[in-house]
Amino acid sequence: MESSGARRGRRRRPSRRRPLLHTALAVVAVTGVTAEGTVYVKARAHAGAAAVSSAATPAASLSAAASEEATVTKAAVDRDALLSEAMATVSVPSGAEVSAAVLAVGSGESAGYGEAAFDTASIVKVDILAALLLQAQDAGRQLTATEQAYATKMIENSDNASATQLWHTIGRADGLDAANKRLGLTSTSGGDGELWGLTQTTAADQLVLLRQVFGDDESQLSAASRAYVQGLMGSVETDQRWGVSAAGDAGSWALKNGWLARSTTNLWDVNSIGRVTVDGTGYLVAVLSKGTGTQAEGIALVEAAAKAAVSAFTGE
Template sequence: MTHRITLRARALTAVAAAGMLVPVVAGAAPASAATAPQVSCTSGKAGLAAKLQRDITAALATRSGTVAVGLRDRTTNTTCTLRATTAYDSASVVKVTVLATLLWDAKKTNRLLTSRETTLATAMITKSDNAATTSLWNQLGVTKVKGFLTAAGMTRTVPGSGGYWGLTRINVTDEQRLLSLITARNTVLSDNARAYILKLMGNVVTSQRWGTPAGAPSVVSKHVKNGWLQRATRGWRVHSVGTFQGAGHDYTITVLTDGNSTMNYGVSTIQAVSKVIHRDLVPAASATSAYKPTTTPSEAFISVPQG
């Protein structure tokens, strides 16, 4: 049986009825909260949806900015979403899409990556190297990127124009779709391609291991790609996508944010959400500590139009 729960962001109580948790809203939500999207969770495990919804909501209660969240755990048939289709500037999160496009295109012609492509792909994912990304983006061209997006079912993702790959418009639904393709057999990406993407995402440099891995159980494998970008409007965009396998679970997390006053503020928001997700899914496991980015991240800021 799948349990679904969508609750207000304010105080909640729950009563037991027929073995299920029935949400009861305590008091009226303020006007601002009444129109804001609410965290929605479903689960095949009784009680888990309510717990995740409550804890994610609490983690975001004091955070400013606009936050979107996606969670899927195959093992318990659990999903959580918040602002699932809201569009954000991708910053470097799009680099996973660039690599997937490269591998998808190579599969169509039944070829291996060249040594040059392998070098660029490694730098792009593990170091978030912008020059390497630009080289691969230009090699592929927007037409091929769009071709991959169509094949992947990422229907709401819009590639950045004018060579500005960091301004690709992304959303939680499509990012979770991409992570699903990377972590399970499918006809879009070969098993070798999926393993290669996970290998690189599992070997990012230490200063870029923040975000969705924060609070992850030490017994699970962690694969992450982050993105950060400051613009004159809507402040810092700070995002993190990650996949996690182990301890009887197989799950993916996407957290997208903008309107952050600083990069570190966005990182803290992402890690607050990630910690409660990991804790709720694998409560008995010891957790890894939260990562902190360096004050001068090794990724150069993406060249974008002013404003």
């Protein structure tokens, strides 16, 4: 540590240098990561802080000296590591794949597992509706009665014919891709032609979409548009209330699921995205899967992964 300059007394006593004591702390080193995913960092006195006068009281001097010499340990949680540990406990059927992403609404902390692209199946219907609402906002208009009817059936009942109608309204893949560029989805590509269900996406991108739908004023969607999508996702028909809802408290969900049997392999894509609440804390959760032998097997995988994702924050 640097010393202050010497100061001479009136009787010309020999000069001597007195160290200045500093109070500011700065992080200087990362010292380790525990198995629980906690990163430990050390902090010590920073040389750029204000000096403590040599005329300070003994108690103040001792306190300052203690703060200078003490090493302070702070903890930051590695959520990605915790999520990886939690996902390691999920039983994934042979040949299947799963990816998950989660965000704690209050703190803004997030975690992701897996970077692969998956078919959206019907979860793309939320994206289609977001694109439609953006286009309506740009035009300064409300959705027409017909568009609202299609949107309701598309989200609440997962009606494919309604989705196809709105897919055409937004301009199919080009319209979806243009909207996603504004929404911040960087790894999602609209399906070819009429195949909106084969839109490719990642769990991380679906988390971005959920933040647009359930976020605040920073969203590209207006407050009215967000409330509209949230209301529909909170009213899906009874037999479609599986998926990420398994990770939250009863009745706390707003979601959209997707399921698709691929004709080329006879294997299933099963996905779920939405918002859940656990003990008063909201979480945005996206889980994508492919390669399960049955829809039921895919649902079980998605629900187990959703619970694991949330446990990275709750520890349960």
